[in-house]
Amino acid sequence: ETGVTQSPTHLIKTRGQQVTLRCSSQSGHNTVSWYQQALGQGPQFIFQYYREEENGRGNFPPRFSGLQFPNYSSELNVNALELDDSALYLCASSGGQGHYGYTFGSGTRLTVV
Amino acid sequence: GNSVTQMEGPVTLSEEAFLTINCTYTATGYPSLFWYVQYPGEGLQLLLKATKADDKGSNKGFEATYRKETTSFHLEKGSVQVSDSAVYFCALSDLNSGYALNFGKGTSLLVTP
Numbered sequence: 352e353t354g355v356t357q358s359p360t361h362l363i364k365t366r367g368q369q370v371t372l373r374c375s376s377q378s379g380h381n382t383v384s385w386y387q388q389a390l391g392q393g394p395q396f397i398f399q400y401y402r403e404e405e406n407g408r409g410n411f412p413p414r415f416s417g418l419q420f421p422n423y424s425s426e427l428n429v430n431a432l433e434l435d436d437s438a439l440y441l442c443a444s445s446g447g448q449g450h451y452g453y454t455f456g457s458g459t460r461l462t463v464v
Numbered sequence: 465g466n467s468v469t470q471m472e473g474p475v476t477l478s479e480e481a482f483l484t485i486n487c488t489y490t491a492t493g494y495p496s497l498f499w500y501v502q503y504p505g506e507g508l509q510l511l512l513k514a515t516k517a518d519d520k521g522s523n524k525g526f527e528a529t530y531r532k533e534t535t536s537f538h539l540e541k542g543s544v545q546v547s548d549s550a551v552y553f554c555a556l557s558d559l560n561s562g563y564a565l566n567f568g569k570g571t572s573l574l575v576t577p
Contacts, residue, residue, distance in 0.1 A: 355507075384564060393553055393567035394508070407562035441507055449563030451515065452498055455508040 353378055355456035357442050363462045364432050372427040372459045374442030382449055383425040385417060386441040388458070394441055399449075400425060429461075437463045466491045466561060470554050470568035477544055477575050485539040485571045487528075487554035495558040497521075497530050497537040498565070502551045511539075511552070544575045 356375045364370050376383050382401045386394035396409035400419035414430040423444070429436055439460050443453035471486040489495065496515040500508040512521030517532035526541045537554060554568040 382563075386565070391570075393555075393569045394565070396564045396566070399562060399564055407564050409564070443508075443565075445563075449557055449565070450496060452496070452510050452513050453565060454510070455500075457507040 355442055355444050355454050357440075357456035357459050359459060360457070361460045361462075363464060366432055366434060366463055368432050369428065369430045370432060370461065372429075372440050372442075372461070374425045374427070374444075374456060376423045376425065376442075376444030377454045380444035380446050380454070381423050382445045382447070382453075383419055383423060384443045384445075384449070384453060385425070385427045386443065387411070388439040388441055390438070397427070432463045434463050437461060466495065466556060466558065466566045468554050468556055468566055468568035470552075470571050473551075473570070473572040475571060475573045477573070479546055479575055479577055480543045481575075483539070483541040483544045483548075483573070485552055485554075485573070487537045487539065487568060489535050489537065489554075489556050491535075491556055491558055491560075493558035493560045495556040496563075497528070498555045498557070499526070499528055499537070499539050500553045500555060500567075502553065502570070504550070508553065544573070546575045546577055549573055549575045 384399040385397040388394040399407040439458045442456045445453045499511040512523040514521040514530035555565045557563045
């Protein structure tokens with residue numbers, strides 16, 4: 352059973368650019384969530400997808416968008432990058448919409464300069 | 465809305481000492497409660513969980529009991545090891561939030577030989 356894999360592991364972008372982060376969910380999991388973790392802070396919920404539909408969103412602006420594909424993998428897109436977007440972005444997957452917990456990937460470290 | 469409050473860190477203990485990390489929560493529904501651990505440079509790993517009142521979650525010598533009357537989910541371990549050094553996050557999820565995880569700010573634990 353493979354876990355959650357994210358790519359790339361590290362990324363450096365310039366302010367104003369756009370970025371796409373990718374996530375492959377654990378086999379059999381149909382729910383994917385994305386979290387932003389700033390240095391020294393707890394993860395903050397960005398949004399969640401269940402069977403390709405967004406079914407929850409945290410307090411993030413519309414320039415944060417996402418997709419879930421038929422194989423339940425997912426993308427996080429961030430437009431018009433700002434310096435404060437520098438963070439560790441975590442993807443998590445779950446069966447049954449997360450009631451019993453999530454499996455997390457190792458994250459993508461995004462640095463905006 | 466939902467929220468999680470953890471004790472401030474860092475916590476520094478000698479090997480074989482007793483560990484308690486306090487966690488209290490506020491929730492409008494009937495949440496599931498979790499402890500996640502994050503080792504340096506890594507993503508989050510689910511340590512233990514409890515899905516209803518009076519449940520006790522346990523794993524790798526760590527325990528936490530879901531106390532509805534005190535809205536608490538304190539993490540304990542009888543004898544810590546150097547390898548337990550990490551950041552510990554308390555989190556909750558419930559139906560009202562679409563089972564998205566709401567994290568505390570994390571408690572850093574350093575265990576010295």
